[in-house]
Amino acid sequence: MEIDNRLPGSEQPNRRKFLLTAGSAMAAGVMATRVPAATVPGQTAGAAAPAGGAIPITLRINGKEHSLRIDPRTTLLDCLRETVALTGTKKGCDHGQCGACTVHVNGRRVLSCLNFAAMHDGEEITTIEGLGTPDAMHPMQEAFYSHDAYQCGYCTSGQIMSAVALLKEPCGSDDAAVKELMSGNICRCGAYANIIAAIQQVRKRA
Amino acid sequence: MHTFEFIRPADQAAAIATAAQTKTAQQGAEVRFLGGGTTLIDLMKLNVETPARVLDINRLPLDKIEATSDGGLQIGAMVRNSDLAYHAKVQKDYSVLSQAILEGASAQIRNMATVGGNLLQRTRCVYFRDTAMTCNKREPGSGCPAITGHNRTLAILGGSDHCIATNPSDMCVALAALEATVQIQGTKGSRAVAFGDFHLLPASTPNRETVLEPGDLITHVILPAPIAGSKQVYLKLRDRASYEFALASAAVVLTISSGKISRTQIALGGVGTKPWRSPEAEAALAGKPTTDAIFREAAEAALRGAKPQSENKFKIELAKRCLTHALRIATAN
Numbered sequence: 001m002e003i004d005n006r007l008p009g010s011e012q013p014n015r016r017k018f019l020l021t022a023g024s025a026m027a028a029g030v031m032a033t034r035v036p037a038a039t040v041p042g043q044t045a046g047a048a049a050p051a052g053g054a055i056p057i058t059l060r061i062n063g064k065e066h067s068l069r070i071d072p073r074t075t076l077l078d079c080l081r082e083t084v085a086l087t088g089t090k091k092g093c094d095h096g097q098c099g100a101c102t103v104h105v106n107g108r109r110v111l112s113c114l115n116f117a118a119m120h121d122g123e124e125i126t127t128i129e130g131l132g133t134p135d136a137m138h139p140m141q142e143a144f145y146s147h148d149a150y151q152c153g154y155c156t157s158g159q160i161m162s163a164v165a166l167l168k169e170p171c172g173s174d175d176a177a178v179k180e181l182m183s184g185n186i187c188r189c190g191a192y193a194n195i196i197a198a199i200q201q202v203r204k205r206a
Numbered sequence: 207m208h209t210f211e212f213i214r215p216a217d218q219a220a221a222i223a224t225a226a227q228t229k230t231a232q233q234g235a236e237v238r239f240l241g242g243g244t245t246l247i248d249l250m251k252l253n254v255e256t257p258a259r260v261l262d263i264n265r266l267p268l269d270k271i272e273a274t275s276d277g278g279l280q281i282g283a284m285v286r287n288s289d290l291a292y293h294a295k296v297q298k299d300y301s302v303l304s305q306a307i308l309e310g311a312s313a314q315i316r317n318m319a320t321v322g323g324n325l326l327q328r329t330r331c332v333y334f335r336d337t338a339m340t341c342n343k344r345e346p347g348s349g350c351p352a353i354t355g356h357n358r359t360l361a362i363l364g365g366s367d368h369c370i371a372t373n374p375s376d377m378c379v380a381l382a383a384l385e386a387t388v389q390i391q392g393t394k395g396s397r398a399v400a401f402g403d404f405h406l407l408p409a410s411t412p413n414r415e416t417v418l419e420p421g422d423l424i425t426h427v428i429l430p431a432p433i434a435g436s437k438q439v440y441l442k443l444r445d446r447a448s449y450e451f452a453l454a455s456a457a458v459v460l461t462i463s464s465g466k467i468s469r470t471q472i473a474l475g476g477v478g479t480k481p482w483r484s485p486e487a488e489a490a491l492a493g494k495p496t497t498d499a500i501f502r503e504a505a506e507a508a509l510r511g512a513k514p515q516s517e518n519k520f521k522i523e524l525a526k527r528c529l530t531h532a533l534r535i536a537t538a539n
Contacts, residue, residue: 055212072212072260075247095248096315108317114247115318118212119240119262162314169313170292183448184312 057121061086062130072118077101079117080127088128088157092186099185102158102165103127109165111184128157131164139205140164143198151189159185163199167206175200208256214265218391218423221261226393226421233344233413239263239423241284242318244311245327253337254328254344268322268425271296277431280389283322283424287377288313290321299432302457305440306380306475312449322424325378325388325404326416329371330451331360342368343412358517359453362525364479365513369412371479373405374451379475380440381427382483383457389426392419398428405480433469436461441532442475443524452476454525456532460491467491467500467537474508477525484508487529496537498530505529 054069061084068083080086092100094113101112104126132138140163150156162185171177175196215221228237238257240246249255268282271293281290290296291307307316333339333352340348352360352370361372386401399417406414442455455475461468470491474482487508494500505526512522
């Protein structure tokens with residue numbers, strides 16, 4: 001028997017589209033089976049709701065103001081990804097050990113996984129989405145692209161956010177100094193050599 | 207993560223009054239001050255810390271570095287590690303502190319972590335961080351599996367039968383060597399604690415790590431006037447070149463006159479249950495010439511009381527070589 005492996009028509013596989021579809025299907029499943037906490041035997045409403053209730057915060061993200069109500073437990077990382085739907089910032093270890101979640105707060109690079117969003121009420125957040133667009137890339141994005149400074153790409157937004165912040169930090173001119181200041185961003189694929197080359201090119205042109 | 211109430215106190219007095227409602231300021235505190243979050247939020251995710259109230263003190267005006275009347279430096283508790291490390295006066299007069307901070311964590315974490323928070327940084331002992339395991343520090347009296355378990359990175363100085371958890375801080379090792387003072391504001395007023403007295407040895411109460419009582423807020427760290435002409439070195443040895451905790455480290459502050467060591471202040475990191483000042487090494491160096499043999503004698507003296515565990519005997523020799531080499535670097539030229 002012959003199996004037809006061709007994809008139907010113009011429907012090429014698309015990871016993001018697949019995840020979005022699968023994600024909303026899963027979310028719908030969760031919504032359908034969700035029961036108010038108070039109706040679960042042995043559990044009080046207070047156990048599911050935040051102790052102080054949801055709190056209002058305003059974040060200025062990539063130049064745009066977002067007024068949100070969040071559970072105080074929400075990390076800045078989860079707030080960006082889940083509440084504001086800016087998924088360019090990645091969750092790697094979620095414990096401050098990998099740097100994938102690096103964003104800028106008031107112009108300085110920080111780990112968004114080890115911050116509560118509520119700590120940043122009124123502050124200026126920059127994510128990878130605020131750095132450039134596919135048509136008008138930030139010089140660091142261009143340099144990563146032209147140096148092939150990634151393989152799987154999962155750590156890339158964190159690497160680029162770190163690298164852009166590094167341009168304004170005290171950093172020696174040699175590769176060793178860059179490596180030291182980029183040591184908080186781990187790349188499982190080991191694209192380090194190209195990452196350093198990309199950063200050094202931008203620094204030399206600046 | 208357990209639920210909690212997020213509170214931003216209006217001022218220092220409000221922060222202290224609310225924090226004073228906790229039964230303990232140590233492990234198990236119901237109220238926690240939130241600085242950079244790099245330790246606290248990590249441990250809250252692991253359910254090692256489960257405060258009912260979190261007081262965000264990031265906007266209290268404790269973010270200044272100012273000269274003191276006697277020529278020293280007063281560092282606000284909310285000063286970020288990176289701002290302290292790159293401060294011109296710190297780089298010039300207290301370079302061991304700048305070096306130690308820049309050897310720790312990553313650029314992102316240094317941008318977040320505060321000076322006050324670094325003093326309260328918790329151990330990286332895997333048993334402390336894992337609520338499936340027993341731990342005398344986390345649950346007093348439950349036992350210490352580290353003593354018979356995985357203890358390669360744990361302490362060889364200052365441990366007890368109850369706990370051998372290493373203090374992970376680099377910054378604190380430099381502060382110990384610099385003889386800093388911790389300024390604390392509490393419900394009964396303000397007090398100054400010598401750095402060496404701030405952290406406690408585990409003894410039979412490893413859950414008590416510092417002298418802090420409910421309501422106590424670290425407001426400043428004060429450095430004494432700089433030691434004129436002092437050589438300062440922080441040397442850190444670890445499993446990878448960067449972004450890793452110390453297996454052994456040494457902070458050295460010394461002065462030389464007429465070829466002899468005239469003053470030394472030495473502390474070790476990565477090997478002690480608290481930032482480890484070594485009066486033994488200092489005594490061995492006082493008045494001596496700057497030779498490798500003398501440095502080795504000082505290192506032998508510093509580690510004389512070391513008690514290794516099943517996996518970390520190597521740390522004794524590593525710490526000795528670390529201190530010897532730090533002294534060599536400090537006295538070169």
